[in-house]
Amino acid sequence: xxxxxxxxxxxxxxxxxxxxxxxxxxxxxxxxxxxxxxxxxxxxxxxxxxxxxxxxxxxxxxxxxxxxxxxxxxxxxxxxxxxxxxxxxxxxxxxxxxxxxxxxxxxxxxxxxxxxxxxxxxxxxxxxxxxxxxxxxxxxxxxxxxxxxxxxxxxxxxxxxxxxxxxxxxxxxxxxxxxxxxxxxxxxxxxxxxxxxxxxxxxxxxxxxxxxxxxxxxxxxxxxxxxxxxxxxxxxxxxxxxxxxxxxxxxxxxxxxxxxxxxxxxxxxxxxxxxxxxxxxxxxxxxxxxxxxxxxxxxxxxxxxxxxxxxxxxxxxxxxxxxxxxxxxxxxxxxxxxxxxxxxxxxxxxxxxxxxxxxxxxxxxxxxxx
Amino acid sequence: xxxxxxxxxxxxxxxxxxxxxxxxxxxxxxxxxxxxxxxxxxxxxxxxxxxxxxxxxxxxxxxxxxxxxxxxxxxxxxxxxxxxxxxxxxxxxxxxxxxxxxxxxxxxxxxxxxxxxxxxxxxxxxxxxxxxxxxxxxxxxxxxxxxxxxxxxxxxxxxxxxxxxxxxxxxxxxxxxxxxxxxxxxxxxxxxxxxxxxxxxxxxxxxxxxxxxxxxxxxxxxxxxxxxxxxxxxxxxxxxxxxxxxxxxxxxxxxxxxxxxxxxxxxxxxxxxxxxxxxxxxxxxxxxxxxxxxxxxxxxxxxxxxxxxxxxxxxxxxxxxxxxxxxxxxxxxxxxxxxxxxxxxxxxxxxxxxxxxxxxxxx
Numbered sequence: 044x045x046x047x048x049x050x051x052x053x054x055x056x057x058x059x060x061x062x063x064x065x066x067x068x069x070x071x072x073x074x075x076x077x078x079x080x081x082x083x084x085x086x087x088x089x090x091x092x093x094x095x096x097x098x099x100x101x102x103x104x105x106x107x108x109x110x111x112x113x114x115x116x117x118x119x120x121x122x123x124x125x126x127x128x129x130x131x132x133x134x135x136x137x138x139x140x141x142x143x144x145x146x147x148x149x150x151x152x153x154x155x156x157x158x159x160x161x162x163x164x165x166x167x168x169x170x171x172x173x174x175x176x177x178x179x180x181x182x183x184x185x186x187x188x189x190x191x192x193x194x195x196x197x198x199x200x201x202x203x204x205x206x207x208x209x210x211x212x213x214x215x216x217x218x219x220x221x222x223x224x225x226x227x228x229x230x231x232x233x234x235x236x237x238x239x240x241x242x243x244x245x246x247x248x249x250x251x252x253x254x255x256x257x258x259x260x261x262x263x264x265x266x267x268x269x270x271x272x273x274x275x276x277x278x279x280x281x282x283x284x285x286x287x288x289x290x291x292x293x294x295x296x297x298x299x300x301x302x303x304x305x306x307x308x309x310x311x312x313x314x315x316x317x318x319x320x321x322x323x324x325x326x327x328x329x330x331x332x333x334x335x336x337x338x339x340x341x342x343x344x345x346x347x348x349x350x351x352x353x354x355x356x357x358x359x360x361x362x363x364x365x366x367x368x369x370x371x372x373x374x375x376x377x378x379x380x381x382x383x384x385x386x387x388x389x390x391x392x393x394x395x396x397x398x399x400x401x402x403x404x405x406x407x408x409x410x411x412x413x
Numbered sequence: 414x415x416x417x418x419x420x421x422x423x424x425x426x427x428x429x430x431x432x433x434x435x436x437x438x439x440x441x442x443x444x445x446x447x448x449x450x451x452x453x454x455x456x457x458x459x460x461x462x463x464x465x466x467x468x469x470x471x472x473x474x475x476x477x478x479x480x481x482x483x484x485x486x487x488x489x490x491x492x493x494x495x496x497x498x499x500x501x502x503x504x505x506x507x508x509x510x511x512x513x514x515x516x517x518x519x520x521x522x523x524x525x526x527x528x529x530x531x532x533x534x535x536x537x538x539x540x541x542x543x544x545x546x547x548x549x550x551x552x553x554x555x556x557x558x559x560x561x562x563x564x565x566x567x568x569x570x571x572x573x574x575x576x577x578x579x580x581x582x583x584x585x586x587x588x589x590x591x592x593x594x595x596x597x598x599x600x601x602x603x604x605x606x607x608x609x610x611x612x613x614x615x616x617x618x619x620x621x622x623x624x625x626x627x628x629x630x631x632x633x634x635x636x637x638x639x640x641x642x643x644x645x646x647x648x649x650x651x652x653x654x655x656x657x658x659x660x661x662x663x664x665x666x667x668x669x670x671x672x673x674x675x676x677x678x679x680x681x682x683x684x685x686x687x688x689x690x691x692x693x694x695x696x697x698x699x700x701x702x703x704x705x706x707x708x709x710x711x712x713x714x715x716x717x718x719x720x721x722x723x724x725x726x727x728x729x730x731x732x733x734x735x736x737x738x739x740x741x742x743x744x745x746x747x748x749x750x751x752x753x754x755x756x757x758x759x760x761x762x763x764x765x766x767x768x769x770x771x772x773x774x775x776x
Contacts, residue, residue: 108617109588215705216475245474246644250688250701257698272617275647279690279699316622318647320689322670332626333619335573336587 062233062266063120065095068129070112070119074341088340089115091290092129094367097283099233102260102267104281104298106274106313108337112290113270117236120268121153122146134233151181154227158239160219164211170197170222171207177229196225200255217248224255228263236268241276253280274317278302283376286310289340289348292367296377306370306379308391309349315392331392347382355383356396434503435462436638437486437606442497442507444478444485451710455481455493457662460736463655465605466632468639470653470670472646472685474706478662479642483608487524488514502605520550523599523637527611529591533583540564540579543598550602566597570627589620596627603635610642625652646689650674655744658682661707661717664736668745678739678747678758681718716750724765726750 071086090112097103105113118124120131122138131139138149157163164173175193178184184192194204200221211219220240227235237256241249253276259265271277277284278298285295286309294307305311312331333352338344344351350360359382369375370384385391444456456478463469473479484490486499486506499506506517518524526532534542543563548554554562560579567575570593583591592612599607609628613621629652632639641653649656649670656673658666658681666679677683684702704721707713713720719729728750739745739753751758 108619217705245706246646246685247474247688247702248705250690250699251703253690254698254701274618275690313619316618318618318621318625318645318651320646320650320674320686322650322674330622332622334571334623336589336620 060098061096062099062134063095063097063268064130064132065093065116065120066130066132068093068116068119068131069127070115070124071127085341088290088343090119091343093287093290093292095285095292095295097234097266097268099266100260100264101282102269102280104277104284105268105270105287106272106277106284107287108313109272110337110340111287112340113287114238116287117155117238117268117270120234121155121236123155147181151177151230152233153236154229154232154234155236155238156220156223156227156240158242160216160223160243161211163223164219166211169208169210170202170214173211174222174225174229176226181230183230192229193225196228199228199259200225201251215248216244217251220244220248220252221255224252224259228259231263232265234266234268236270238270239272240269242271242273249276256280274314286313289337289343291348291380292378293349293381294379295367296373296379300374300377304373304377304387306373306377306384307349307381308353308355308383308385308394310379311385311391329390329392347380350396350398354391354394354396355385356398357383358398359383361398435500436465436467436502437640438462438498438500439482439486440498440500442482442485442499443495444481444490445494446490446492447494448710453709454712455662455709456485457712458497459657459659459662459664461657461664461667463606463638463640465638466636468632468641468652468654470649470656471640471642471659472644472649472656473659474644476661476706476709477659478709479659480610482659483610483640483642487518487522487608516550519546519599519604520602521604521606523602523604523607525592525595525599525607525609525612527614529588529595529615530583532595533591535583538580538582539586539594540567540581543567543579543594543601546598547601562601563597566601567594569600569631570594570597571623572597588616589623592616592620592624593627596624596631600631600635600637604637606638606640607632608640608642611644612641613648614643614645621648628652646674646685658685661712662709663717663733664746664748665718666745666747666749667736668739668742672742672745676745676755678745678751678753678755679718679749680722680724680751684721684723716748724751724762726765 068090069092070090071088074085074087093116107113115124119126122141126139129139130137171190171193174196175189178189178192194207197204202218202221202225214222241252244252260267269277269280281298283295284298284301285292286307288309294301294310301310302314305314312333315331335352338351346362347360347365350356353360365380365382367378367380369377370379370381371386440460442456442459446453446455459482461469471479481490485493485495488506495507497507501517533539540560540563543566544559547559547562564575564579567579572578572590572593586594613624616624628639631637643649653670655669657664658679660681666677666682673682687700688702690699702721707717715730715732716734719725722729734748734750736746736748737753739747740755747753751761
């Protein structure tokens with residue numbers, strides 16, 4: 044994708060192309076304290092000020108490690124969680140404070156596909172009735188008409204409509220995921236949130252589901268938020284990718300731009316950690332191996348949240364939080380939150396932090412190719 | 414801490430292993446289970462070998478039998494009908510008495526599983542569990558000494574402040590740390606062989622990189638051989654010396670890493686690689702393998718991959734192809750009826766594809 048082009052098409056606020064806008068969204072979960080006399084409560088800072096935009100018909104990839112808040116963000120967007128603060132503007136309407144009753148008609152337009160095709164389908168119910176649920180809930184189409192619409196959906200996602208009366212256990216993992224997709228498509232939603240839709244599937248089946256999602260997007264003009272920890276899958280499906288770390292977006296860019304010029308050291312490390320199925324290039328690749336684990340989201344580190352693990356950390360990273368903005372003369376669509384962004388061709392595995400060196404030892408090395 | 418690329422860093426791999434005895438030699442392993450639905454033929458005639466210090470990757474989808482094969486070798490498949498041989502240091506693991514097996518398991522062969530949370534006991538401190546493991550096999554060692562060893566091991570696998578963390582409970586560890594603790598436990602008695610069953614599947618890529626590095630370093634330090642079971646071809650490309658590709662309980666192809674990725678022979682291997690989202694490629698359609706893996710209760714009569722193969726011939730549906738060498742490379746084996754000489758295979762494949770374009774349509 045051309046970086047300049049996409050930058051130019053990112054219009055000002057109110058752009059008609061924008062399907063979803065998230066403005067400084069916060070979601071804190073209170074933690075129950077064991078001591079009833081303790082006044083102050085602790086909070087998990089699951090999403091800590093995220094702003095995003097998705098245009099119609101595009102796919103936004105959300106990546107980050109476990110616990111970085113990507114699923115929470117998606118659930119806030121779908122209003123499965125109430126927001127702590129911030130705004131969610133869907134199709135021109137601010138839905139951030141809508142009641143459950145008022146949200147109901149809108150639920151047809153925002154749908155979710157979940158990771159586990161075994162856990163997200165009721166094993167005691169027939170597939171036809173599972174896919175027919177949205178019609179029952181919204182009291183649309185009954186009897187033979189509902190059956191017809193369900194069978195049309197089954198056909199659309201590549202299931203045999205004759206299997207209408209089967210149970211989920213009679214389907215394989217890939218087929219079950221198709222059932223989940225069919226259910227999400229019942230009312231031709233505008234936005235589908237795919238939360239790790241292929242992570243539980245085998246490689247050969249993964250490709251089938253990814254192709255199906257791509258076909259449906261082209262056919263029905265769907266917009267996706269695609270959450271996955273497999274970065275090669277995200278790269279394949281996304282137009283724009285947002286990288287999250289500890290509740291914040293640390294970098295956001297058109298997909299090829301992000302892979303070619305990662306600016307945030309975390310993005311750089313994340314991309315370099317992906318094993319490439321190409322043994323000929325393994326030995327050439329220098330990997331950035333991050334030390335330690337993601338800090339607790341209850342007390343996130345001050346300044347840049349990545350500084351305790353960052354090979355480029357300086358004092359400024361502790362003192363002030365970097366803004367999410369274009370760095371090093373990048374196009375307007377490429378945002379990074381880093382005081383010392385990675386230059387093109389820079390090898391940050393050779394960098395050493397100038398602060399807190401006692402806290403960590405930066406390990407770098409080649410994993411493969413002896 | 415980084416091992417210098419000295420004697421241990423570079424592993425000399427004798428091609429064809431002339432004169433050397435393999436550390437583990439599995440021959441014609443069959444494993445089946447009797448279930449209410451019928452007999453599950455989980456493993457059907459699998460053979461492979463691994464030399465000292467080598468890394469063998471076993472790839473396959475769920476239900477391909479890759480885990481059952483290794484668990485059977487370790488004597489962990491109770492109630493299964495097993496035949497074949499698994500010679501470890503010259504002794505057959507499959508016919509060993511339970512007490513003898515006990516002495517091998519953990520001490521000579523270490524194991525790491527996919528889910529580190531369910532492999533660690535939640536009620537006992539991590540250190541205690543490592544100490545118990547050491548004392549079970551080493552009756553001489555004092556408690557204090559074993560404890561000291563546990564701290565050493567945790568330090569070795571990169572747990573920060575191991576002297577303090579040794580008294581933590583498993584839930585106080587993060588996912589990556591738990592997996593490191595499992596590695597520490599598996600390496601406690603410096604086993605000759607480490608079997609890692611999807612060790613990084615439940616982990617984030619950044620943590621996966623850390624864990625793979627830890628395994629690699631320990632391997633260089635102790636000369637341990639590693640059997641790495643995974644479905645991630647990226648991991649295989651980075652760490653395996655030799656690769657076994659399994660499907661429907663049988664070995665489809667076996668080759669060294671480079672050959673497998675660049676000059677593979679079996680259509681299943683090719684299909685697996687093609688279905689990956691290309692790392693550097695554009696956003697084109699993925700070339701998925703149509704259909705589903707076969708049921709291990711109701712396997713097709715010929716080649717198990719025949720129903721999904723784009724090059725399928727009549728013979729494939731009747732006879733099971735033997736695992737035979739490809740070309741002149743004795744280390745490269747493929748179980749496929751296509752000619753085992755590359756130019757001939759290419760000609761026949763073109764001919765088949767030209768004949769039946771309709772069959773190639775994606776299911």
